[in-house]
Amino acid sequence: MSVYQRNYKAYTGRLTPQWTRVAVLVRYGLREAWASKITIGLMIFSMLPFFISLVQIYLVNNPVARALIVRGNSRILDINSAFFLRILETQCWLALVLLAWIAPRLISYDLSDNALPILLSHPISRLSYLGGKFLAVFAVLSLVTWVPCLALFLYQSYSSAQPWALANMPIAVGIVVGALVWIALLAFLGLALSSWVKWRVVATGTIFAAVFVPAGVGGMVSAVLGTRWGLLLNLPVMMTELWQRLLGAPAVMRANNELPGSAITFMLAAVCALCVAILNARIRAREVVRG
Amino acid sequence: MGVIDLDRLTVRLGGRTVLDSLTGELCGNAIGLLGPNGAGKSTLINTLLGFHSPSDGTARVFGMDARHERARIRQSIGYMPENDSFIGNMTGVRFVRYMAELAGLPSGEALERAHEALFYVGLGEVRYRLVSTYSLGMKQLVKLAQALAHGPRLLILDEPTNGLDPMARQRMIQTIKEIRKEGSIRLLISSHLLRDIDETCDEVLILKAGRIAALCNIEEERRSHHNFIELEAIGPLEQFSTSIRGRGCECACFPGGRVKLVMPDTIEARDLYLIAGEQGVQIRRMHQRRDSLEDIFLRAMESDRGR
Numbered sequence: 117m118s119v120y121q122r123n124y125k126a127y128t129g130r131l132t133p134q135w136t137r138v139a140v141l142v143r144y145g146l147r148e149a150w151a152s153k154i155t156i157g158l159m160i161f162s163m164l165p166f167f168i169s170l171v172q173i174y175l176v177n178n179p180v181a182r183a184l185i186v187r188g189n190s191r192i193l194d195i196n197s198a199f200f201l202r203i204l205e206t207q208c209w210l211a212l213v214l215l216a217w218i219a220p221r222l223i224s225y226d227l228s229d230n231a232l233p234i235l236l237s238h239p240i241s242r243l244s245y246l247g248g249k250f251l252a253v254f255a256v257l258s259l260v261t262w263v264p265c266l267a268l269f270l271y272q273s274y275s276s277a278q279p280w281a282l283a284n285m286p287i288a289v290g291i292v293v294g295a296l297v298w299i300a301l302l303a304f305l306g307l308a309l310s311s312w313v314k315w316r317v318v319a320t321g322t323i324f325a326a327v328f329v330p331a332g333v334g335g336m337v338s339a340v341l342g343t344r345w346g347l348l349l350n351l352p353v354m355m356t357e358l359w360q361r362l363l364g365a366p367a368v369m370r371a372n373n374e375l376p377g378s379a380i381t382f383m384l385a386a387v388c389a390l391c392v393a394i395l396n397a398r399i400r401a402r403e404v405v406r407g
Numbered sequence: 408m409g410v411i412d413l414d415r416l417t418v419r420l421g422g423r424t425v426l427d428s429l430t431g432e433l434c435g436n437a438i439g440l441l442g443p444n445g446a447g448k449s450t451l452i453n454t455l456l457g458f459h460s461p462s463d464g465t466a467r468v469f470g471m472d473a474r475h476e477r478a479r480i481r482q483s484i485g486y487m488p489e490n491d492s493f494i495g496n497m498t499g500v501r502f503v504r505y506m507a508e509l510a511g512l513p514s515g516e517a518l519e520r521a522h523e524a525l526f527y528v529g530l531g532e533v534r535y536r537l538v539s540t541y542s543l544g545m546k547q548l549v550k551l552a553q554a555l556a557h558g559p560r561l562l563i564l565d566e567p568t569n570g571l572d573p574m575a576r577q578r579m580i581q582t583i584k585e586i587r588k589e590g591s592i593r594l595l596i597s598s599h600l601l602r603d604i605d606e607t608c609d610e611v612l613i614l615k616a617g618r619i620a621a622l623c624n625i626e627e628e629r630r631s632h633h634n635f636i637e638l639e640a641i642g643p644l645e646q647f648s649t650s651i652r653g654r655g656c657e658c659a660c661f662p663g664g665r666v667k668l669v670m671p672d673t674i675e676a677r678d679l680y681l682i683a684g685e686q687g688v689q690i691r692r693m694h695q696r697r698d699s700l701e702d703i704f705l706r707a708m709e710s711d712r713g714r
Contacts, residue, residue: 124527126591127520127558131511134478140508229495229539234553237456237486238509239478404449404458 137240141248142255148225149218149256158217159260162210166264169203173268177275195272197363200287204265204359208298211257212327218256219306220319222249228314232402242399246307253303262295290362298355301384304391311398327351344374348383358384408470409434410561410593411455415464418447418454425450427617428464433595435610435624437587440597441704442614448597449489451614452563455595456486469560482511485554489565489597491546495539499525502538503553510557517556524552528582544575551582555592562586564596568603576603583607605700613707621707628703634670635702636679636695639663642688650682659709664691667702 149155175181176195226232236245269288273281281288306323313319334349347353358380360369409432418426426447440448453459454466457477466473468480494502500521507517507524525534528548533541538549547567554562567583568576584607586592598604604611605625613621640647641664648658651668658668670676676693683690 124555124586124589124592125523125558127512127516127556129516130513131482132508132513134511137509137511140505144505225494225496230490230492231494232492233488233490234486234492234506234550235509236458237481237484237488238506239481239511240509241477404453 134239137238138244138248138251141240141245142251145222145249145252146255148221149252152217152221155214155218155221158210158214162207162214162260163264165203165206165210166268169199169268170271172199173272173275177272177277195276197284197287197290197365198369200265200269200291201359201363201365201369203268204261204291204294204363205356207261207265208295208355208359211260211298212302212323214260215253215257215302215306216320216323219253219303219323220310220313220316222252223307223310224314224316224319227311227398227402230402232399233404236403242396242403246395246399249307250303253306254299257299257302258295261299262292265291265295286364290359290364294359294362297358297384301351301388304388304395308391308394308398311395345379347375348379351387354380354383410438410469411595412467412470413464414467416451416454416461416466417463418450418459419462420450420459424462425617426454429614429617429619430464431612431619431622433610433612433622435593435608436590437583437594437596437608437610439604439608439611439625439700440595440614441599441601441604441611442620443708445616446614447617448614449565450617452486452565452595452597455480455563456484457481483560485557485559485562485592487547487550487554487562487564487567489569493538493546493549495537497538498535499530499538499541499549499552500534502549503556506553507556510559512557520556520558521552524556525549527555528552529578543570544572547571547575547579551579555586559592561593561595564594566598567596568598568600580606601700601704611700611703613704615708621703623703625700625703634672634674634695636668636670636676636693638666638668638679638690638694639692640666640683640688640690642683643686644688647683647686647688650686651679654678654682657706659705 173195175185226235232245236242240248266288269281269284269291305326309322309326310316310319313322331350331352334346334353336346337349338344338346354375357375358377359365361377411433413429413431413433416426416429417424429451440451442448450459454461455468455473457473457480460474469483471480471483473480494505497505500518503521503524504514504517507520508514512520522531522534525531528551530545530548530552533545538546541549547569551564551567554564564583568579571579580603583594583596587594587607594607596604596607609626610624611621612619644660644664644666648660648666648668652658654674655671656668656674658666660666670679676695679693680690
């Protein structure tokens, strides 16, 4: 039917499989995230440490450059777990900045315009909807966390004269696992807070506040009560300790680690579970028209 | 198999029974859903869409169980909610395309259908504008377009003329009539406006306090009440109405001496004058008319019967 023939005709064509509907949500979510120039700016900014590290690896593996720069101090340009830990930490905190911008764009528009009754009246479930949004965030954050870190690892493996990759495989595993934990945590946190706060700017601020305000509170708890358990409210400290363990950071860097791994794991799982519960409650409350 | 089959459908929300043992088969091409606020219209629609699970009994849409076959039912349904519900920062065409893709249309077909649907509802010229810049009437139409784009078998319209000016309302009613005439889509229209239902529907389900107060074919109901008479009278109307009820008439009294009654075939208009004379009632005006949907609705509301 041509558009100028304004008669209704039933659709008789083929339908896409049910499981691909999540991909539609991801695609529209990504398009929404990238529709803003600020997202592109943040992405470029997030890639700067990657390019600097890329140059650094090149210099380390170039004998002439190494001779010129190192001048007897070989420790300056060591490519080891500490190097990758620094990169991973930098990228992960830049991912937080990116998340604070894109997560509200993915959820707040749907909620502020009350789009959920229409969205969920289509053959997608609440879980599919959240899964689609989660995967969109996951894809964007992957681009600034484990993907560039792994690319650096592969470049170092390629550039290194001696067999480097196999000996340092735990670093690659640590990068992927550490980044995935961080992305999952950020995605749940970002989506949950964005679903709670109606205005995007406020949601952005709330995401930062949710990470750093409990850290301050945790610091006060630790100082006042003289206990290390206050650090369980300090997400930056918890994640740093987790990344150090996963990447096998040198002992000197791990000297101040105070929290047991099980406590960190439990706390991160609890935060994720809380965020999922908030998301579920918020979406459920908004999916139907009350009347 | 009806469009919608309800079998002792009960829905409890927050400990309150919102729908209470609804049983009936809705078969019309266009089914009107009527009832006062809180009667359970929206809950019934949400149950059919799978947002609420039946606490007891079953609801079926084209034979598909609302509890177990949500995805298939949603695939067959186009839903236009009552309130504002859209994504404001999308253009009209992108919004409708998005919804069509969610309903399972491949990307290219979804785009084509989005253009067609927007032209069909009359938004062709503004389809590249952001939905947030649309007027209220346009927002209603874009909701209708997204409900139509994927070619549903059942179109659920919740208050489709809500907030529309008379011209926009007329246009919406005309579009609904065209959809009904086309024949491939069944309609379920929930509205407070009896006139909208009267103009567009052939069957009506009237809910009252979560129960079915009436479920009837509008035309058949009208035909069965062809002896419908409206009177204006003065005098002791209570005695008068008691007397004519005794003769087998259905009778309802209204303020201002108005009496509406349905006479059985055994009684003629002349008999009314005789009874009125006996009771000392003066009939000032008598008007024989067809039953309106309003009468059907009012009777249903007055009746204590629920099923």
